[in-house]
Amino acid sequence: MTRRLTLRARLTLLTAVAVAVAVAACAAASWFLTRNQLYRQLDRTLATTPAGRPWEVDSALRDCSPTPREVRPSPFRVITAQVIRPDGTWCAIADSPRTLVITDADVQVARGARAQVYRNGAATDGSSMRVLTRRGPTGATVAMALPLREVESSLNNLALLLIPVALLGVLAAASAGLLIAHAALRPVDEFTGVVEHIARTEDLDTLIPVDGKDEIARLGGSFNTMTRALAASRDRQRALIADAGHELRTPLTSLRTNIDLLLRSEAAGRDLPADTKHRLLTSVKAQLHELSSLVGDLLELARPDRRDKPTEVVGLHDVVGRAVERARLRDLGLRVDVEVRPWYVHGDAGQLERAVMNLLDNAVKFSPPGGTVNVRLRDGELTVRDHGPGIPPEDLPHVFDRFWRSPSARSLPGSGLGLSIVALVVRESGGEVSLEPGDGQGTLARVRLPGTAQQALV
DSSP states (O other): OGGGSOHHHHHHHHHHHHHHHHHHHHHHHHHHHHHHHHHHHHHHHHHHSGGGOGGGTHHHHTTOOSSTTOOBOOSOSSSEEEEEOTTSOEEEBTTOSSOBOOOHHHHHHHTTSOSEEEEEEEBTTSOEEEEEEEEOTTSOEEEEEEEOHHHHHHHHHHHHHHHHHHHHHHHHHHHHHHHHHHHHTHHHHHHHHHHHHHHHHOOTTOOOOOOSSSHHHHHHHHHHHHHHHHHHHHHHHHHHHHHHHHHHHHHHHHHHHHHHHHHHHHHHTOOOOHHHHHHHHHHHHHHHHHHHHHHHHHHHHHSOOOTTSOOEEEEHHHHHHHHHHHHHHTOOSOEEEEEEOOOEEEEOHHHHHHHHHHHHHHHHHTSOTTOEEEEEEETTEEEEEOOSSOOOGGGGGGTTSTTOOOGGGTTSSOOSOHHHHHHHHHHHTTOEEEEEEOSSSSEEEEEEOOEESSGGGO
């Protein structure tokens, strides 16, 4: 039921209920404490009167007749008093205002089972009484009592006074709760306003004002961090789309041009020379291959981050071996010199193999005809080196950027995403990757992945 209320209404209601319970508990405690205090006062009065000291009236009661309600002269006129015998009969004292209803507790005192007893009782006329029954040194047991009418009247008046006071306290608590809720939830209102503005305008640059170190401030700071991350993700997405559109434009334009030439020759009824037609079809095939590669790379970069995905133990030396065999099957006219040692890592075997293939493709692309590509795996460090012209030092900081291609490589096939995929896979596996000039000439790609040389220890 309370979940249907607003947070402000729930906070006000809970505050009012909590204060109401506290006020009710205090009122009840005050009533019972007053009641006990009044009863103790009555008990002290009973204990300090002549009727409360039976040994002082033993002589006046010694000749009390065994017949019930027999009256003898007595100095007691206000306090109700009567003698109780062990057999349960009783004798009223002269001038006693009323007689009491005797209970088993009184008889137990008369028989010596108990020394005295305080209790709430009643007179034979129905009046409520506070009763003290004592057994004196000479054996006489006297029950004396005072009426509870005034005490009960005072308690009733106190209850009637406490009820409106408690209600006023609850109303005051509800009002205070409303004010407290309004003051406490003001930052939440500001938070809500900013969130609604962001949801309405999609303006992720809007930040929530954060003041202090309380829970609301922490929540606002976390939300600001989230919006900044979303803004950065949106910017990367827009950049990826823009770069992908730019990269797709060139092969699509070339494809459209070549296909238009083929269609025009067919429409005109004039066949193109065989060698020209072959070149056009070869170009179309190459452009389609480039498009397929580009789309595959884009899908790889656009996939969700899988750092939290469970990984498996992978033999990096096996991954490198399979990648080298795939590179050799392409008949590139190059020699691949391989030297690998066992090394086991945590990762995804398919993704790691693709990363190694991208490094090999990059080395092959820049290697001279008949050259050599050196592949080494030692102590968790994989190196792939070509003997080509190398990368200018000013280009090294950008080699892992998406769609970035050096001026010398723009005429070569590729989308500029291969090394970006390598960096992504290596980072997800907890490693590092770098490119640096090789000794003499060429480029050296260096990948370091944490692991061990023994599979059982991974």
